[in-house]
Amino acid sequence: MKERERRQFKRQVLVMFLHVFDSETGKVLGYLGDISTHGLLLISETPIEVDKKIIIGVRLQKLEADLHYVDMTADKHFCCMAQSRWTGKIDHELYATGFMLLEPSDSVIQEIQQIIIRIGKEETSPTHKYVDAMLRLDKTLSQTERADIAQDIQALHGVAFVSFQEDLPHVLIVEHNIDEISASTILQHLNQQQIKAELVTLKG
Known part of the structure; x- marks a missing residue:
């Protein structure tokens, strides 16, 4: 279409x-x-x-x-x-x-x-300090491994909340303060630990 x-x-x-x-x-x-x-x-x-x-x-x-x-x-x-x-x-x-x-x-x-x-996202002048990032993780990760990853990400400075949805077990939602940590930094942190992950982005 x-x-x-x-x-x-x-x-x-x-x-x-x-x-x-x-x-x-x-x-x-x-x-x-x-x-x-x-x-x-x-x-x-x-x-x-x-x-x-x-x-x-x-x-x-x-x-x-x-x-x-x-x-x-x-x-x-x-x-x-x-x-x-x-x-x-x-x-x-x-x-x-x-x-x-x-x-x-x-x-x-x-x-x-x-x-x-x-x-709502303001494209020209962002007004939100806390935003959600969506990351897709390796689908072969076990529930225990996903829980460990969530705990690890939660401990990062600037991360406010981490959520997995069981119906989407390989999707990680991370609420973070953009003044303190970026979505790309979170992704880099995972990749440095040899965890396969990708940022999911939506076009406005």
């Missing part, structure tokens, strides 16, 4: 990732990559079939490690019917799926606008 057909409305790239889930089951589908009042980008390990309709939910709290299901009675979130319009690979193993929001309510539009204000 051509790029202009993929995206009719410019979406806002975010400096932090939020969980996206199926509101009918509460099951976490992946991460929110970018968003507008017309659509959003889902990052997941499995592709979503094109034209599939889902009452999609976005969890508004910060990421939590090993979150499989969202508690819709306790977790702050919003839901909206959405339809997948395209899907493609971000890298060797991660997929991006573009969703169009179908008749979002005024309250959903307000929540999205607040997300953009709170964690």
Whole structure:
């Protein structure tokens, strides 16, 4: 599908990732990559079939490690019917799926606008000190090895939070202070320990 057909409305790239889930089951589908009042980008390990309709939910709290299901009675979130319009690979193993929001309510539009204000990426003059980096690790690493890596990264100066998602066990989310440590420095730290890793980047 051509790029202009993929995206009719410019979406806002975010400096932090939020969980996206199926509101009918509460099951976490992946991460929110970018968003507008017309659509959003889902990052997941499995592709979503094109034209599939889902009452999609976005969890508004910060990421939590090993979150499989969202508690819709306790977790702050919003839901909206959405339809997948395209899907493609971000890298060797991660997929991006573009969703169009179908008749979002005024309250959903307000929540999205607040997300953009709170964690939207300003390309010209960054205003956020703490941002999320997404790293894809060697898929052959065991759970114990991944836990050791997370503990090691957490100890780095400038790192605030480290999260693995069991449904995406080889994806590491690192919240870090960009004034103290960069995503490339975190990647270099892993590579120096002979750990295969790559930064996952999204185009704005």
